[in-house]
Amino acid sequence: MKSITIKGSQRESVxxxxxxxxxxxxxxxxxxxxxxxxxxxxxxxxxxxxxxxTPNAYTVVxxxxxxxxxxxxxxxxxxxxxxxxxLHIDFFQxxxxxxxxxxxxxxxxxxxxxxxxxxxxxxRKRKLSVKALPNLLPDEITIDISKLKIxxxxxxxxxxxxxxxxxxxxxxxxVQVKASRNAVTDEDEDEDEEGGEAAAEAPAES
Numbered sequence: 001m002k003s004i005t006i007k008g009s010q011r012e013s014v015x016x017x018x019x020x021x022x023x024x025x026x027x028x029x030x031x032x033x034x035x036x037x038x039x040x041x042x043x044x045x046x047x048x049x050x051x052x053x054t055p056n057a058y059t060v061v062x063x064x065x066x067x068x069x070x071x072x073x074x075x076x077x078x079x080x081x082x083x084x085x086x087l088h089i090d091f092f093q094x095x096x097x098x099x100x101x102x103x104x105x106x107x108x109x110x111x112x113x114x115x116x117x118x119x120x121x122x123x124r125k126r127k128l129s130v131k132a133l134p135n136l137l138p139d140e141i142t143i144d145i146s147k148l149k150i151x152x153x154x155x156x157x158x159x160x161x162x163x164x165x166x167x168x169x170x171x172x173x174x175v176q177v178k179a180s181r182n183a184v185t186d187e188d189e190d191e192d193e194e195g196g197e198a199a200a201e202a203p204a205e206s
Contacts, residue, residue: 001137003071004051005061008043010068028086032062032072034093039070045086052077052086055126057104059134060091071095071134073102094134101167103127104138106174110146114177119150125174128156132164143175150179 011018011029019029022042032039041064051058051074062070072091080087094100105127115121128141143154153176156168 001057001059001139003059003061005063006043006047006051007063008041009065011040011042014040023087028089030089030091032070032091032093033075048086048089055105057102057139059094059137062091073100096134099131099133100137101129101131102137104130105140107140107142108145108175109142110144112145112148112177114148114150114152117150118180119177120180122176122178124176125168125172128174129167130164131167136163138164145175148175148177150177152177
């Protein structure tokens with residue numbers, strides 16, 4: 001999985017006054033959990049732009065001024081209710097031998113014949129909860145819909161892999177094509193083709 005580096009400074013004081021001063025200076029107070037004890041640090045708010053305001057999933061490398069470095073994932077984020085400024089971020093530390101659960105975006109590729117025939121594409125799950133070792137976490141889960149006809153669907157059980165575990169029931173629908181009022185069904189297509197063949201085989205009237 002792709003990673004974003006956040007350069008920060010360890011926080012000595014974590015009281016309200018110090019936290020307010022950090023925010024006034026354009027910095028975001030953060031906490032890294034998962035280690036022996038929580039580690040408090042801060043970083044410039046702009047440093048989180050590519051991590052927070054994106055549909056993509058990333059791991060994080062937190063680099064501190066003292067030379068320490070930690071691998072992590074974003075666990076929780078708080079925004080100001082009026083200004084939407086980032087108020088606080090919690091991270092969870094990654095270890096190479098410990099599986100982690102993350103929400104991974106789903107990307108569709110190909111053109112569905114069901115949609116071309118007037119069906120409605122319903123993208124039910126744009127993200128899936130995935131559990132894996134950090135080095136096996138995918139950037140995205142790609143689903144080919146080039147054979148998805150009207151009435152067809154792709155469920156979790158059809159996209160399972162040995163590299164990671166999808167934390168949803170097998171019967172959960174990820175994407176499907178439903179019929180609409182003007183849709184041409186597969187049966188209609190077959191009948192049209194058979195009718196065309198029959199017309200071609202019939203002898204011309206004299």
